[in-house]
Amino acid sequence: MKKRLPPLNWLRSFEASARHLNFTQAAAELHMTQAAISQQIKGLEAQLGCALFKRLPRGLELTDAGRAYIPGVRESIEKLAVVTDEVFGKERSRTLTVRVNLVFFNHWLAPRLASFRAQHPDIGLRFTSNIWVAEPDKEADVEIRYGKGLWPGFTSNRLTWDDLIPVCSPILLNEQQPPASPDELSDHTLLHVIGYEEGWGFWLNQLGHHEVDSSQGVHFDSLMTAMEMAALGHGVALSRTSLAANMLASGRLIAPFDKPIATAESFFLATPVNQHSHPHVEAFRYWLIEQAEMDMPR
Amino acid sequence: MKKRLPPLNWLRSFEASARHLNFTQAAAELHMTQAAISQQIKGLEAQLGCALFKRLPRGLELTDAGRAYIPGVRESIEKLAVVTDEVFGKERSRTLTVRVNLVFFNHWLAPRLASFRAQHPDIGLRFTSNIWVAEPDKEADVEIRYGKGLWPGFTSNRLTWDDLIPVCSPILLNEQQPPASPDELSDHTLLHVIGYEEGWGFWLNQLGHHEVDSSQGVHFDSLMTAMEMAALGHGVALSRTSLAANMLASGRLIAPFDKPIATAESFFLATPVNQHSHPHVEAFRYWLIEQAEMDMPR
DNA sequence: ATGCTGCCATTAGTAAAACAATGCCTTGGT
DNA sequence: ACCAAGGCATTGTTTTACTAATGGCAGCAT
Incomplete structure (x- = not known):
């Protein structure tokens, strides 16, 4: 069942070929030879059991199957490129922005922060205080909110049991x-x-x-x-x-x-979903949850 | 810039390894050896410039970078699996459902349909008539609608110039x-x-x-x-x-x-977005747009 | 018609993975 | 304490995949 997924490199060749409708250009883009692309496509077609391209004397044309297949393949690969760039792109050492209300910062977070600084001295931090309700500024990587932990579009981790x-x-x-x-x-x-x-x-x-x-x-x-x-x-x-x-x-x-x-409410770490996109964010999340679990009852 | 994307096979190994937190099991799942996985991860880490796993004496643990990277990678690969199965899964020869109103069917589509049947004798067709407004039944693969071509969630191709x-x-x-x-x-x-x-x-x-x-x-x-x-x-x-x-x-x-x-309005082929997921659908779309372009003015 | 060009398929040779086997380290049980 | 087991890294060998070179086919221009 899982065996249905062909080698992903083949799919990458397929995507490039479909974009250029030309094996030679696709090969150039992927820094390979035309022959390699030709073989990969052949292999892909063999595994899927049907042709993806019509070979014309002058170039290529997608078959119906190819046309049906390409949008999903393209989206997935595009997403991989985006994610890879987000996580490992140039600005590797940007500062991490945390939105946290004043009292939580002063009386809970600040006393523990030395531990994080010690573990990750290279991570720059920026704290912005929200008083209560989150403004829709998406500028913070993570937030600390008081409430019941149910915010659409955010995953939340409980930090206090008060x-x-x-x-x-x-x-x-x-x-x-x-x-x-x-x-x-x-x-x-x-x-x-x-x-x-x-x-x-x-x-x-x-x-x-x-x-x-x-x-x-x-x-x-x-x-x-x-x-x-x-x-x-x-x-x-x-x-x-x-x-x-x-x-x-x-x-x-x-x-x-x-x-x-x-209390029915408590403090939560709230992270925008689908935005776990920087190692620094993960480092902070991990550390914060770890800190919270030290205080957890039972 | 585009060079940032590592070999996709490496990412697949990464995904499986992150899921099992165990190279040996990941290798088994992908029908490879543990040594191969080990080397691929090593290559991936080298290219990305930072470690993805912490090697523990007993198993693996994701680093912050790995934890930040895995959700996007997993989603993309999952999507590829789903799309591949949808397009090339078992029920390859299911019938194609077209929702089309009566008058358009009788006076426009029916006279031309012989041509499609001749080109694709193996594609089973089912026509359901909508009178005017689309019911939210998602049972049709494509629809033919009268209007201005603006329906959220659908891509539309103009069929008539009346x-x-x-x-x-x-x-x-x-x-x-x-x-x-x-x-x-x-x-x-x-x-x-x-x-x-x-x-x-x-x-x-x-x-x-x-x-x-x-x-x-x-x-x-x-x-x-x-x-x-x-x-x-x-x-x-x-x-x-x-x-x-x-x-x-x-x-x-x-x-x-x-x-x-x-007329300001006309007939359109409306296809649910992100659902170009069957060769038969593509075949019909392609043929229909071809037919329409024969009548196009200029 | 004829030669030229663009493009894909094929074949033989080479570079790169994957394999198989082994070593090393740690954990857990006896 | 010691031995067995689990798990990753490493080494040499084999298989796979990529390359380079060649051939064939269909347009297009002369």
Whole structure:
């Protein structure tokens, strides 16, 4: 069944011959002799069981079978040429562009990046931040997005397995003490971030604390700024475990209660499909997934 | 520049090796020896200027470059396999299905079909009639459509270059005489066909005969039936030169006036793109376009 | 008609793969 | 620890494929 595919070099000769309708010119293009082409076509016709060319006294003409066959063959070979050039073309050492939102970069990616730089010191990197929704600029080789991993036209790899986690400074402004239980949150400023489906309202709801007004507080458009404000003692932010780990370890933030609520959304590596077309992209993808799997539960 | 493409046989070995991650198994699949695969990969890596596999003590692993390269290579080769099978697979002598509307079949295609049958006595044919609009049944290999030749997903080849031409029987019912000029059409029954943009209203308008009521008369859903009724003396039908030629020659119809109005629409051969995948289809396409070019003006 | 030219097929010789056999390295089992 | 097995690289030999040269055929120009 798989045996049906003839030697691909023969198909290349066929494609060139069909284009020129002339074995001699096809041979020149492929840096071979006319005799070689002639034999290859003969072999191809023998294997396929029917003629591809009509031999005219002055040149060639495609048979019906040849005419039916050539478009698919041409497309495939053309694609091989394009792909080969994309992957191994001249600009081998171009910089890799990664679109990643600010908070993920600062609190997850940046601390690990030294490892990638060490493994691939020759790969130039460029980071551009998207706040939330991807603009349709196709300039990034890969993106890191927050969501459920379902984006048409992209293959996605999950990077984080988060719980929602309230965080605040160990020392709050106004001489307040950090809340000892969720009930006490009504006495604190809630730091909200727009753009996440699962915010304070969701978290309080999950724990049954309906008495706290989840709409009071201050709103930010990035978890980055909200966490910074929390660290400065302005209130309590609702972070994600993967993003808070760093600041919790350093003591700039504390997690006043241990009520793990899993998130339905998480961070994903999103790669445009059919565009795995540069070794640097693959290197970064591979490294990033590897890093993520170190944190994977179980 | 074109020289960038390595020998395609090497790529085939690469594809199989990447799939098995094992030269020995890849060699078995391609009916070659492990040594040959090893050498081909080595050659490929040399030409591309970088390694595709990491040689591990126990098997292989793709490098970043290999991982970036393999999807395009695999797709192309897969496509070649599919196309080869489609064109030269087992059911080599299946019947060719042509969707064509009734009037075009009877008055244009049928008279010429003997020529095709003579050239290709082995090709089985099946005709299905569409009245006007194509149903989305993809069962036809090719279609003949009336329109402007712009259908997404189809490549089209123009088959006719028509004028609108009023026709009627030389002997009308009710002892009427055929009209001598368009003015006299108001005394005759107009035979309309729905589905054509350019009907009696258009024709009379183009010639400035606004005094004739273009809405009176009898309506049909196929020019076929309208022409038959005209031949039986029931009135005057608005035909197309390419479709009336036959009956005009036989004397069953006459064209009472010589006022050529070119049509914006015409008959086209419509072939689904990327589906030129059978020699029989190509044979029919080729023959049909040849036939049409015989009638082409200039 | 005649000779010239372009183009494909064929044949014999040579260069290039594929084969067969062997070596080396690592892993996994006893 | 040691032996067996799996797997890739390497070497010399054989087969395959390419080359170079020649012949044949049909247009085209003189």
